Amino acid sequence: MELKDTIELMQSADYKDRFKAEYFQAVIRLKKLYAMLKKWETGTLEFSPTSSKEDLYGQYAFMTGYIRILSDRAIDEGIELPSVENV
Numbered sequence: 001m002e003l004k005d006t007i008e009l010m011q012s013a014d015y016k017d018r019f020k021a022e023y024f025q026a027v028i029r030l031k032k033l034y035a036m037l038k039k040w041e042t043g044t045l046e047f048s049p050t051s052s053k054e055d056l057y058g059q060y061a062f063m064t065g066y067i068r069i070l071s072d073r074a075i076d077e078g079i080e081l082p083s084v085e086n087v
Contacts, residue, residue: 001087003028016079023070027087030063 001024009021037056039045049056067084074081 001028019079020081023081024087026063026067027084030067033060
């Protein structure tokens with residue numbers, strides 16, 4: 001799934017669909033950030049980030065927490081979400 005695949009859900013009148021889009025977008029962004037950090041650690045990143053590794057790992061930690069909160073809210077609100085691995 002890519003960010004563009006969430007457009008229809010984001011435009012839905014149903015808040016559950018919009019919630020799913022928010023979850024999917026956060027997971028997609030987290031996976032891209034993780035892939036970038038992994039490349040940076042292995043020396044295969046194609047560019048030199050201007051942000052520090054510390055800041056980017058901090059962002060990763062906060063995003064992970066945000067996704068966890070979204071997952072907890074989904075359970076509370078009866079919104080079925082796929083696991084992070086399936087996004």
